[in-house]
Structure formats: C-alpha cells, structure tokens
Amino acid sequence: MSDERRILLAEKTPFPEGxxxxxxxxxxxxxEVDKLKTVLRQSPLIAADRRENDAEHSWHLAMMVVILAEHSDRPIDVGHTVRLVLLHDLVEIYAGDTPLYDSAAGTDQQDREAVAADELFALLPTDQAQRMRALWDEFEERRTPEAAFAKAMDRLQPLLLNWMARGGTWRTPGVTADDVRARKAVIGDASSALWEAGQRFIDEGERRGWSRSATVAEGGE
Structure with missing residues (x-):
C-alpha cells in the first residue's frame, strides 16, 4: 500500500452518530469486506459464463467443508474449519488474487498478503483482530487438521470447476497435467480419499485433452 491512506467503503456513506x-x-x-465480491479469480463458474469471485469461492469452500468433512483422514472441528475457509481469502481485497499457475505473480504473494492482513484485520476491535489474524495464520501454516482440510478444499474446489468447464485454467499456456497434479497434491495431506478422486479427475481430463501432457508440451505442440 502507498503512504496515502486507503479510503474505506464505510466512508462513502458515514454511519449515524452515536x-x-x-x-x-x-x-x-x-x-469493507464487501469488496471480496469484486475480486475475480481465474476459475470459471459452472452455472454461468463468467469467472467466479472470491466471495463465491469462499462460500463454496464452506459448503464443501460441511459436506466432505467425513473424508478427512483426521477428525476435524467442522465449525472451526468453516471459519478458516470463510476468511482465508479476505486479504485478497487489498493484495489481489494470485493465479495458481502464475509462478511470477507468486514470488511476493506471501509478503503482499501479510501486509494486507495487518491492514484489514486492524479495522476490527483489538480482540477480534487478533483472533482473525490467528485464524488466517493457521490456514497459511497448515499445521492443524482443520487448516490442512481447509487448504485441501481450496485446491479441490477449482479442480471441480475446471472439470465442469472441460479444462478451464488447466488450459493455461505452458501448464501441463503434471503441473496440475503437483499443485493439487496438497489435497492428499488432509484426505487420501479426496486426493485419489482428484487424481481420477486430472487423469481423465488429460486423457480427454482438457490439459496438456508433459510429452506434448516438450514436443512444442
């Protein structure tokens, strides 16, 4: 952020006195977090011909946690995991979305998002700001079963969207099916069953030509 103070949405129509x-x-x-609805991701929606936004993504992850929690390899607190997925992308309000397959954009992602977390959560009363920041850090560090499962949902959800789009971001220039596997392997840290299913989607997508095989990419086709 520049030295100039950020204009908050609430300042556009100030709250009543008292x-x-x-x-x-x-x-x-x-x-302020209404801005999350304006942050576009790369993944296509299933039900409409447009890209999803971060708020839609976060809602979908919360629903996935509720429905798929039984597949976690370790017991998880569902409510706590839902809180993790609902807030994990809030920092992108200020830091912007970083596409999964854009290595260059990812070089300073951690720093940008940490600065954004400091700024955004500071809007809350101190006790809530500290709790929100702790939850965000927990998601990023993935040391708890809940954080590991939350991260797995964060990688599984776009996989489903790309499957339904018959490729989606899998068709990003330079990206191969092996790249997809490498980026999605974190699913297996939380759920062996969901990662097995995820690999089936990726393998079949490659077979159908929805993603590029490494041999094809190396051959320049």
Whole structure:
C-alpha cells in the first residue's frame, strides 16, 4: 500500500452518530469486506459464463467443508474449519488474487498478503483482530487438521470447476497435467480419499485433452 491512506467503503456513506465504538468498528469491517465480491479469480463458474469471485469461492469452500468433512483422514472441528475457509481469502481485497499457475505473480504473494492482513484485520476491535489474524495464520501454516482440510478444499474446489468447464485454467499456456497434479497434491495431506478422486479427475481430463501432457508440451505442440 502507498503512504496515502486507503479510503474505506464505510466512508462513502458515514454511519449515524452515536453508534457504540466497538459496533462501529465491526460494521466498518463488514462493509469493507464487501469488496471480496469484486475480486475475480481465474476459475470459471459452472452455472454461468463468467469467472467466479472470491466471495463465491469462499462460500463454496464452506459448503464443501460441511459436506466432505467425513473424508478427512483426521477428525476435524467442522465449525472451526468453516471459519478458516470463510476468511482465508479476505486479504485478497487489498493484495489481489494470485493465479495458481502464475509462478511470477507468486514470488511476493506471501509478503503482499501479510501486509494486507495487518491492514484489514486492524479495522476490527483489538480482540477480534487478533483472533482473525490467528485464524488466517493457521490456514497459511497448515499445521492443524482443520487448516490442512481447509487448504485441501481450496485446491479441490477449482479442480471441480475446471472439470465442469472441460479444462478451464488447466488450459493455461505452458501448464501441463503434471503441473496440475503437483499443485493439487496438497489435497492428499488432509484426505487420501479426496486426493485419489482428484487424481481420477486430472487423469481423465488429460486423457480427454482438457490439459496438456508433459510429452506434448516438450514436443512444442
């Protein structure tokens, strides 16, 4: 962020006078995160001819946690995992989305997102800001069963969208089926069953020509 102070959405239509300070801070944060609906991802929607946004992505992950939790290799707290997936991409409001297969854009991703987390969560009352930041850090570090499963959902969801789009971002220039496998392998850290299923999707997508085989890419075709 530049030295110039960021204009918050809540400042466009200031809240009424007399609101309690804690509630004002919470509402300011909730208005600001409406920006998540404007952050476009690379993945195509299934039900419409456009790309999904981060808010839609986060909602879909929360639903996946509720439905697929039984496939976790370790017991998880579903509610806690839902909280992780709902907030994990909030930092992209300020840091922007980093496409999975864009290695160059990913070089400073961690730094950009950490700065964004500091700025965004600071809008909340101190106790909630600390809890939100701790949850975001937990997701990033993937040391708990819940964080590992949350990350698995974050990689599985676009896989499903790309399958339904008959390739989607798998068709990104320079990306091969082996690249997809490498980026999605983290699913197996949380669920052997879901990773086995994921590999079936990837293998079949490669067989159908929805992603490029490494041998084809090396041959320049």
């Amino acid at each position: 609101l309690e300070e804690r509630l004002r801070a919470q509402l300011t944060f909730l208005v």
